[in-house]
Amino acid sequence: xxxxxxxxxxxxxxxxxxxxxxxxxxxxxxxxxxxxxxxxxxxxxxxxxxxxxxxxxxxxxxxxxxxxxxxxxxxxxxxxxxxxxxxxxxxxxxxxxxxxxxxxxxxxxxxxxxxxxxxxxxxxxxxxxxxxxxxxxxxxxxxxxxxxxxxxxxxxxxxxxxxxxxxxxxxxxxxxxxxxxxxxxxxxxxxxxxxxxxxxxxxxxxxxxxxxxxxxxxxxxxxxxxxxxxxxxxxxxxxxxxxxxxxxxxxxxxxxxxxxxxxxxxxxxxxxxxxxxxxxxxxxxxxxxxxxxxxxxxxxxxxxxxxxxxxxxxxxxxxxxxxxxxxxxxxxxxxxxxxxxxxxxxxxxxxxxxxxxxxxxxxxxxxxxxxxxxxxxxxxxxxxxxxxxxxxxxxxxxxxxxxxxxxxxxxxxxxxxxxxxxxxxxxxxxxxxxxxxxxxxxxxxxxxxxxxxxxxxxxxxxxxxxxxxxxxxxxxxxxxxxxxxxxxxxxxxxxxx
Amino acid sequence: xxxxxxxxxxxxxxxxxxxxxxxxxxxxxxxxxxxxxxxxxxxxxxxxxxxxxxxxxxxxxxxxxxxxxxxxxxxxxxxxxxxxxxxxxxxxxxxxxxxxxxxxxxxxxxxxxxxxxxxxxxxxxxxxxxxxxxxxxxxxxxxxxxxxxxxxxxxxxxxxxxxxxxxxxxxxxxxxxxxxxxxxxxxxxxxxxxxxxxxxxxxxxxxxxxxxxxxxxxxxxxxxxxxxxxxxxxxxxxxxxxxxxxxxxxxxxxxxxxxxxxxxxxxxxxxxxxxxxxxxxxxxxxxxxxxxxxxxxxxxxxxxxxxxxxxxxxxxxxxxxxxxxxxxxxxxxxxxxxx
Numbered sequence: 001x002x003x004x005x006x007x008x009x010x011x012x013x014x015x016x017x018x019x020x021x022x023x024x025x026x027x028x029x030x031x032x033x034x035x036x037x038x039x040x041x042x043x044x045x046x047x048x049x050x051x052x053x054x055x056x057x058x059x060x061x062x063x064x065x066x067x068x069x070x071x072x073x074x075x076x077x078x079x080x081x082x083x084x085x086x087x088x089x090x091x092x093x094x095x096x097x098x099x100x101x102x103x104x105x106x107x108x109x110x111x112x113x114x115x116x117x118x119x120x121x122x123x124x125x126x127x128x129x130x131x132x133x134x135x136x137x138x139x140x141x142x143x144x145x146x147x148x149x150x151x152x153x154x155x156x157x158x159x160x161x162x163x164x165x166x167x168x169x170x171x172x173x174x175x176x177x178x179x180x181x182x183x184x185x186x187x188x189x190x191x192x193x194x195x196x197x198x199x200x201x202x203x204x205x206x207x208x209x210x211x212x213x214x215x216x217x218x219x220x221x222x223x224x225x226x227x228x229x230x231x232x233x234x235x236x237x238x239x240x241x242x243x244x245x246x247x248x249x250x251x252x253x254x255x256x257x258x259x260x261x262x263x264x265x266x267x268x269x270x271x272x273x274x275x276x277x278x279x280x281x282x283x284x285x286x287x288x289x290x291x292x293x294x295x296x297x298x299x300x301x302x303x304x305x306x307x308x309x310x311x312x313x314x315x316x317x318x319x320x321x322x323x324x325x326x327x328x329x330x331x332x333x334x335x336x337x338x339x340x341x342x343x344x345x346x347x348x349x350x351x352x353x354x355x356x357x358x359x360x361x362x363x364x365x366x367x368x369x370x371x372x373x374x375x376x377x378x379x380x381x382x383x384x385x386x387x388x389x390x391x392x393x394x395x396x397x398x399x400x401x402x403x404x405x406x407x408x409x410x411x412x413x414x415x416x417x418x419x420x421x422x423x424x425x426x427x428x429x430x431x432x433x434x435x436x437x438x439x440x441x442x443x444x445x446x447x448x449x450x451x452x453x454x455x456x457x458x459x460x461x462x463x464x465x466x467x468x469x470x471x472x473x474x475x476x477x478x479x480x481x482x483x484x485x486x487x488x489x490x491x492x493x494x495x496x497x
Numbered sequence: 498x499x500x501x502x503x504x505x506x507x508x509x510x511x512x513x514x515x516x517x518x519x520x521x522x523x524x525x526x527x528x529x530x531x532x533x534x535x536x537x538x539x540x541x542x543x544x545x546x547x548x549x550x551x552x553x554x555x556x557x558x559x560x561x562x563x564x565x566x567x568x569x570x571x572x573x574x575x576x577x578x579x580x581x582x583x584x585x586x587x588x589x590x591x592x593x594x595x596x597x598x599x600x601x602x603x604x605x606x607x608x609x610x611x612x613x614x615x616x617x618x619x620x621x622x623x624x625x626x627x628x629x630x631x632x633x634x635x636x637x638x639x640x641x642x643x644x645x646x647x648x649x650x651x652x653x654x655x656x657x658x659x660x661x662x663x664x665x666x667x668x669x670x671x672x673x674x675x676x677x678x679x680x681x682x683x684x685x686x687x688x689x690x691x692x693x694x695x696x697x698x699x700x701x702x703x704x705x706x707x708x709x710x711x712x713x714x715x716x717x718x719x720x721x722x723x724x725x726x727x728x729x730x731x732x733x734x735x736x737x738x739x740x741x742x743x744x745x746x747x748x749x750x751x752x753x754x755x756x757x758x759x760x761x762x763x764x765x766x767x768x769x770x771x772x773x774x775x776x777x778x779x780x781x782x783x784x785x786x787x788x789x790x791x792x793x794x795x796x797x798x799x800x801x802x803x804x805x806x807x808x809x810x811x812x813x814x815x816x817x818x819x820x821x822x823x824x825x826x827x828x829x830x831x832x833x834x835x836x
Binding site: 339360 | 700701703705707710714716717718720722723724780781
């Protein structure tokens with residue numbers, strides 16, 4: 001703290017951004033020094049994306065100034081920031097899936113010789129950057145074949161190819177499992193020693209504690225705290241983010257009842273993504289399914305919800321067999337899956353809140369063969385009130401925050417009063433405040449006697465919610481343990497064995 | 498002085514309320530299609546000022562008659578486009594239907610009413626083939642209906658070896674020419690009834706909402722328990738049935754069947770639907786918008802003819818209007834998003 005700090009590579013002075021009706025950012029000051037990792041924390045809507053967008057040239061500030069490498073900096077487009085060495089890696093990948101790894105890394109700066117593309121030079125340059133990020137795959141395979149983590153490395157290598165000296169990572173680990181996260185953090189650390197600075201946006205406090213040199217907390221568009229090292233207690237950070245203390249993130253759960261609602265007997269996937277899985281879930285019980293990304297968790301729960309065909313095995317709800325690959329039958333007996341990919345599978349983004357909520361419940365809304373707009377509104381209003389959805393139900397879902405969108409997904413599926421509820425990554429990309437209220441909903445559902453399965457890559461979440469935890473690795477059940485005997489270490493040991 | 502406002506108040510209030518009710522009603526009908534409707538109004542005013550005889554009742558009725566075929570085809574195309582698909586085969590299927598009608602009733606010697614049923618059924622069958630090609634063999638809609646466009650046109654020509662068939666019974670061609678109440682022909686009545694049905698189904702039936710959901714996101718729709726494949730197949734069948742019905746209208750209007758009927762018509766149909774505010778990306782579109790789009794295309798053709806504009810220049814103008822209509826829509830959306 002007392003040693004002379006190197007001069008900052010980026011300074012941000014009094015940056016504000018207002019939109020008609022709202023102020024997104026208010027007088028933000030920020031300094032980033034070479035080789036420094038700044039963690040940007042805050043709930044959804046706190047202004048993290050706006051601030052990152054302004055630094056990356058995608059959004060123009062209303063007031064305030066910035067300097068970059070000592071000179072005034074006011075990027076009008078993302079291109080301006082890229083040419084000066086600021087790269088932004090978005091949550092959604094922006095790669096060309098059918099081009100090879102090397103071609104993707106070189107996009108926008110293809111090396112030419114006498115006006116023609118030089119494939120050899122491109123390969124060499126791309127390999128050099130890929131080595132820096134620890135990429136281990138083949139450089140001539142199409143990007144489509146890579147895991148999410150692999151694609152992320154390609155994204156970072158691409159930015160380095162453009163001589164980036166500041167990288168903005170927007171929730172880079174949202175879609176990653178534990179081992180992949182470790183690899184990414186390793187990559188960030190090694191780049192930092194080479195003088196690359198980072199602005200690291202994340203909800204995961206554990207990661208931030210490991211990686212950040214400084215932590216900046218935003219709330220309602222204002223900088224509410226700045227800490228000089230990552231080692232701040234999570235409680236403090238949560239309190240600063242939410243503006244009040246969240247004494248407990250996870251609600252209390254009652255012991256499950258005796259009757260078994262869902263029983264799965266020896267099911268196997270046709271494509272071999274999971275094999276010979278048996279499990280039971282009782283009324284009022286939460287079964288957690290843990291495992292690394294690619295272990296077959298999503299495929300398994302999709303099959304349990306009868307969305308995929310089975311090779312063998314049987315699924316019973318209240319003792320009655322469920323036909324495989326028949327989502328309509330599954331819905332009829334009361335099995336619902338709340339899918340992991342909110343934007344692709346959960347909601348129609350361009351539609352209104354009410355239309356989204358109505359979609360799986362049209363049969364209940366139909367009167368004498370007709371679905372009236374007033375019927376839809378009445379139904380949606382009730383559901384929105386029950387799950388605490390903020391905003392007008394006539395607004396498009398695209399305009400909502402992630403947490404609020406997830407509440408729309410929950411109310412859409414839970415309005416039909418199902419028996420078995422499967423939640424796949426229920427809080428991915430959702431901030432702490434909204435997360436607590438989703439856990440509250442899960443606890444209420446358990447109290448009502450629903451059988452619940454929660455799939456999550458967030459170990460803390462699985463441990464905090466589940467009565468029992470099943471660990472899946474390479475499509476096989478590695479063991480089911482009681483919550484009382486489960487620890488993060490034990491679960492990880494099973495998952496990676 | 499002091500009493501006047503008090504006694505006049507309630508009555509004035511009442512008048513305002515009923516006026517407000519009327520405004521509300523219009524707003525409800527035009528919900529989401531205000532832009533295209535404004536365009537139609539401007540177009541009609543311009544034509545009424547500059548084109549001779551445009552505003553005469555007989556010409557306005559004439560426009561409605563001219564757009565009946567386009568209108569019926571655009572109805573089916575709206576459903577297809579809302580699901581995110583496209584139907585390039587409507588013009589050819591329409592020609593095949595009209596030839597089946599003439600061929601069965603003339604060369605085949607069958608009663609005309611049977612030929613009429615066959616005409617609609619052939620349209621529906623072609624639509625079914627389109628639908629299955631999209632859902633079962635997973636061809637992209639563009640390719641599946643491009644293939645059908647060629648096949649149906651070929652079959653239409655094969656029925657009579659390219660000859661046209663003329664001369665239908667009087668009752669048949671009077672469907673389009675006898676005007677009840679001075680303006681309403683049977684074919685025009687059919688157009689109106691079909692639009693009311695189409696509007697009500699898309700707005701007030703769960704099957705209509707399923708059409709929007711499939712276009713918005715097939716995966717979300719499937720998870721919601723909607724039979725995505727069945728819905729997709731059905732919209733192509735509806736488009737085919739519409740082509741069959743439009744074929745009857747055409748044969749009645751022209752008193753003949755020609756295998757070259759409807760060449761290039763699929764582009765007018767798509768233009769009308771898109772001008773009406775539907776998105777080729779799927780999930781967005783309204784029957785009221787399509788109706789306005791159809792009228793814009795019809796008014797433009799009619800008015801430009803009256804103005805003596807050459808058909809070649811007309812093509813240029815219509816192209817510009819399509820681009821302008823979609824561009825204003827893009828602008829409006831961008832503004833909404835930034836607001």
